[in-house]
Amino acid sequence: MASPRTLLDKIWDEHVVCSPDGELPLLYIDRHLVHEVTSPQAFEGLRLAGRRVRRPEATFATPDHNVPTTDRRLPIADAVSKQQIDTLRANCREFGVRLFDLGDADQGIVHIIGPELGITQPGMTIVCGDSHTATHGALGALAFGIGTSEVEHVLATQTMRQAKPKSFEVRVNGRLAAGVTAKDLVLWIIGKLSTEGGAGFVLEYTGECIRSLGMSERMTVCNMSIEAGARAGMIAPDATTFDYMRGRDFAPKDFDRAVVAWERLPSDPGATYDRVEIFSADDVVPQVTWGTNPAQVVGVDGRVPDAGSLADAGDRASVSRALEYMGLAGGTPIADIAIDRVFIGSCTNARIEDLRAAAGVVQGYRVAPTVRAMVVPGSGRVKRQAEEEGLDKVFQAAGFDWREAGCSMCLGMNPDTLAPGERCASTSNRNFEGRQGKGGRTHLVSPAMAAAAAVQGHFVDIRDWEYR
């Protein structure tokens, strides 16, 4: 009998094209997602070498990182941004790649629209020139972020060179308590694993807690795998996945047959992983990052750590450096931290479920007078759905800005940025120095926690919120 295999083993084995002597294996890539920032040099490389895109029909593009989130009928004010978006258009036209362009009803953050349109499917290998490609693993796909040279390689060959990563089971038992979300869970896990604990591994999230999560929540969890250093994160497909897939634009035509194949993907009983960590969902409370990487995180009922109390000199140095940048004193209770800005958006937390959670919190409240807050839906579809449900009205009545879809202040490449020293409660995934604007200070939280902070002007424990 064949030895039991993990989800990773199965997808890997299926996609190895060849492992020539003395070379890294070539892995077939089923779907390639492309955006404007990491692709122009790759297309240019193809052009210079006289190569073409091997499978244009497996390649999908959208502008997201650099796009304005204000009125789309106006021309793009930033000439350099415009050039990058124009370049994507020209490249897609020249190489026959399907583009969900600015103004297209389905444009959005690449990691939101892939699953939303059914382009992402269980059992597939998926790559994108973006480190949060792990998001797609939530559907039971093996999804990697790659660099631009690799983008060019995939465009030309539909394969990538890759040594097989090691497998890492992250099992979460129990259920999340009310008010504790998938975002809190993944931030908490990153805090446990550290920013490099997952390096060299593909994380597979398992256990009762993960099984109880909806697709949107699973995407939030997989999305942040890279923040623990893992190039990919995945969750075995189940009934939740199949229900999500059914009826999506690019879902397989013979859906029932596809489901039969997908049902064979989950890890076999007795399959072993290179590393296993077992956590309990009971230990997770709403999380807030206090530092300049996502592993620098603590419960909302906790305090900013005191560098002086740390044993290791390296830790002391990096904590003091982070606190200095963040303008925080060690020992400060998280609930005492006042904020200036709120950003609800990004591929981590800008799906309809996220917006519903945030709108539920702000319903009947106003944004604090000291705070500027914005909501940036993850895609055109999310935006329309939210408007049908009247969420835009809830946000606007509370004083939030309601924007067009894009990455926006997750990375601040477009005009949506923090000013130096401004402090932001953000639902995005990175709190690196300057990530949201030079000198800006980012605290990562869940959508509900961000919404509550917008109303109160400082962090509050969402578990005590009075919903109106």
Add this chain to the structure above:
Amino acid sequence: MEPFTTHTGIVAALDRANVDTDQIIPKQFLKRIERTGFGQFLFFDWRFLPDGSPNPAFELNRPEASGATVLLARRNFGCGSSREHAPWALADYGFRAVIASSFADIFFNNCFQNGMVPVRLSEDDVAELFRRAAVNAAAGTPYRLTVDLEACEVRDDAGFTRSFEVDPFRRRCLLKGLDDIGLSLAHVDSIAAWEAAHGLPTVAG
């Protein structure tokens, strides 16, 4: 791609862990559509003061790091975004090798595509290199290291020699400056066979 066999150069000692790609090349410089010209923006927010003048306190701006081509840093170098602009900026600035106790996966791969060697040494060895660099800096002399990809060895001229590991395929590509895509396209028949076996429309090779 420019081949890499062995390189000796001045070390810039960047004594920080978790140096992320947002620091290596901040996002405001990702709008270019070329692969070149990113060196001027390397470590921009650390390297320059708000008035645009060089920040004298930043490691790369110190006199002993002038002309550096080997970057020394602490663990988890290159974490964060997949932007290849980070190795482009390092290479364009003049770096040929980065030495750290660990690297983020995507950045590590990206280096090989750009004629730059990422060298993984133990925490202790990295600490020793920082110590040696500091001794030289105090004496006002630059510290030099040789990164020898043929021998898979890092050494200085004062008795430090350590071997490092690198994937044999990546090493061969770098030593010879091979075109990755060309190598893969040599297997185009296998690719087409895989596609045919999986019922995908076959593409003429």
